[in-house]
Amino acid sequence: MRRCHDGKPWWKDAVFYQVYPASxxxxxxxxxxxxxxLVSKIDYLAELGxxxxxxxxxxxxxxxxMGYDVSDYQSVYSRYGTLRDVDALISACHARGMKLILDLVVNxxxxxHRWFLESRSSKTNPKRDWYIWKPPRFSPSGGGERLPPTNWRGYFATSTWxxxxxxQxxxxxxxxxxxxxxxxxxxACRRAIYDEAVRFWLDRGVDGFRIDTVNKYSKVTSYPDAPVVIPGSPIQPAPEMWCNGPRIxxxxxxMRAQxxxxxxxxxxxxLSNTPDPEQVMxxxxxxxxxLDMAHxxxxxxxxxxxxxFQGKYLYEPFGLPALKRSVEKWQVFTEGTDGWHTAFIENHDNGRAVSRFGDDSAPEPRAASAKVIALWQATLTGTLFLYQGQEIGxxxxxxxxxVEDEYKDVESLGFYKEALESGDEERLRRTAEGLRILARDxxxxxxxxxDSPNAGFTADGVKPWMRVHDGFREVNAEQQMQDPGSVLSFYKKVLKLRKEHGDLFIHGRFRLLLPEDESLFVYVKESADHIVGPDAGTKRRAVVVLNFSSTERRLPDVGAxxxxxxxxxxLLITTFGEHKIPSEWADTLRAWEGRVYLNFYT
Structure with missing residues (x-):
């Protein structure tokens, strides 16, 4: 296993950045x-950190x-390029000391896919058993109505069959x-997966994989019905039938060994539908x-x-204490173990962090809250994952x-259609509102x-596959690269600081303070190992103070x-950029301000 200079696996200290190729x-x-x-912007990513x-x-x-339906593991979608383009990307990454991982979609x-085309061609085809086929059931009423093998409801608001x-x-x-x-x-199916979807790309030089739906490969093979929790519905949530199954x-x-x-x-x-640390470990x-780590x-x-599975987009507001409890739970669960975890707050399947956890109502709070989110994420234990655009807010x-005009995602539209067809106006309104907050789109x-037409994503006069955000002239990478006070500039600073103090922020122990405070998110990070070099024999402790609100708050007792x-x-860093806090703000946190204080001790 490749390791970083201190013997830890290299990926623990790395910053991962997810690219959604279509966008x-x-x-x-x-x-x-x-x-x-992507290759044309590789230096942008390298400079980010x-x-x-x-x-x-x-x-x-x-x-x-959107590509999570693979028809050929060894070919590239033509709109994205060719195998040579992937080779060029691998070379561009490696030339800059960066690595590339692909999304492995093998549930x-x-x-x-030719495997499925063969499998469905006849019941005697050698690949028939490479997929899961079952005969129908029939209505117990005697009317001869054909029914699916189970009552399972899938992820996109339909039957799983x-x-x-x-x-037949x-x-x-x-x-x-x-x-x-x-x-x-x-x-035989597993061997083909390993050969065609994994080894093929490792042979070309990729450095690993983010593994999609990794805990769903093993199903309960007796295929029983799920308990009825949605009265009157013919399909029922059934994650216990396929998540964390008997052979997973x-x-x-x-797969790891081979x-x-x-x-x-x-x-x-x-790792979805796995909310308990003892299940994740x-x-x-x-x-x-x-696995090396999991999301x-x-x-x-x-x-x-x-x-x-049902009501996903019927949004339920939550307070800061709920956020803090969740973060604490997943920050401490690997302490004292040989396990490892990840820190992330955005990906391709969720709404933007600044709109969900910050304040996107106007330019000033948007930028300020985006920096607070950056400082929060960069000071959490585990391997840090960023999603494209997160670094500019x-x-x-x-x-x-x-929704019906601009949203494209199959899941979003499935839930919206289900709400529409229910005839329940309140449910439809709430679903649309939830989609405006949570949707994958x-x-x-x-x-x-x-700030050029189409935000520089594509040429002027070209219709992009998905509409460009109306606010691109106020929020864009070029403008922020020229502004030392921008969200992008702050991300560059804080990612560098994270690595400089890796013993604290990447590997350190987490302790939550003020768990019930509705505005302040405060925690202690303590270095896991003694420092080597001039400060040998000492350890470090940091206090991270984040104001998750639009009002001023008194600074808690950091010294204690x-x-x-x-x-x-x-003072190690503040989201307002000062090397020293102005005297008038010494004891007060401004709206959407974050600070980190540091102390050495023996």
Whole structure:
């Protein structure tokens, strides 16, 4: 395993940056972002402080779910480029000391993948068992009505089963009907996955994978009905039937042992429906030999209504104490163990952080709250993941954009359609409101590069695949690169500081203070190891003070938290940019201000 200079795995200290290829940079004027466009901006990412690019799916695909429906693992979607373009990206990353990981989507394929086309061709095809096929049930009323094998409800507000007329059976799909699930119980299928989807790309030089839906490969193979929790509905949430299933750890150990481990490939798992630390630890324990780290979604999904299967977009407001409790839970769960975790607050499946946790109502609070979010994320223990546009404070779509006109995501439209067809006007209103806050589409708007037409994402006169945010002239990378007080400039500063004080912020212990305060988010970070060099024999303690509100707040007793008597410690950084806090603000936090104070001790 490749390790950094102090013996720790290199990926622990790295900053990962997710690129959504359709929306990052269009190089050829067709309205879609592409890999050559990404290569053209590689120096921008290097200067930001990025160590690893995570490229969302760029494989050949019908794009029913934006590339998460793969029809050929070894080809590139034509709008994104070619295999040569991927090779050029790998070379560009490695030439700058950066790494590249791909999105590994192997819970399911597209229904246009040659494996599935063979599987559905006949019941006797050798690949029939590479997917999950079941005969129908029939109505117990005696009317002969054909029913799906189970009552399971999938992620996109539909049944998990689709009828295939040709072979007279149903196939399983946890997501869209165009995304049939692979049968991981079949060893030949697993070997093909390892060869075609993993080794092929490792041989080309990629450095690892973010592994999509990583805990869903093992299903409860007796296929029982799920308990009825939505009265009157023929389909019911059933995550217990496919999340963290009976053979999942066996499958992941095998994949690690056979392909990922021998190549030193980093693995980051998407671990949904796993809200308890004791469930997560087996996946990320070094001794277990499964994943290097995982994305757990309790924090990023705050505000989600009900559950992710029904009422997901019936938004439920939450206070700062709820956010703090969630962060604390996932900051401390690996302490004293051989496990590792991640820090992130944005990705391609969620609304923008500044619109959900900050204040995007006007330019000043938007920028100030974006910096508070940056300081918060950069001082959390674990490997840091950023999402494109987060570093310039990109926000959600304008609230006056209509769902039926501007939203494109298959999940968003599925929930909206379900609410529309319910005939319940209040449910439809609340669903639309929730989508304006939480929808996956918000993160998929084109990147705002400059103030030229189409925000510099694509050429003037070209219609981008998704509408550019109306506010791109006020929020764009070019403008912020020239402004030392911008959100982008602050991200560069704080990412550098994170690495300079890695013992505190990447590897340090977390202790929450003032858990019930509705405005202040305050925590102590304590270095995990003694410092080497001139300060050998000492340790460090930092206090992070974040005002998550639009009002001034009195500064809490920082000195006491640092273990000092009558002193406040050394100011390490403030979101307002001063090297020294002006005297009139010494004891007061301004609206949306964050500070970090530092102390050495023995």
């Amino acid at each position: 990052f940079k269009d190089s050829n004027g067709d309205g879609w972002g592409d890999i050559p466009g 990025v160590d690893v690019i995570w490229l969302s799916p760029m494989y050949e695909s019908p794009q029913k779910d 399911h394929t597209s229904d246009q 689709t009828w295939d007329e040709q072979t 059976e149903y196939y399983l799909h946890l997501y869209h009907s165009s995304q049939p699930d692979l049968n991981w119980e079949n060893p 750890h066996e499958f992941l150990r095998e 392909v990922l481990g021998p190549r030193g490939a980093v693995s980051v798992g998407e 087996p996946y990320v324990s070094a001794a277990a030999g499964e 757990e979604f309790s924090t990023i999904r705050l505000g989600t209504g009900g559950n992710i 990109m926000s959600n779509m304008p609230r006056d954009w209509k 918000h993160a998929r708007l084109p990147f705002q590069w400059d 938290a640092l273990g000092l008597d009558g002193q406040s410690g050394n």
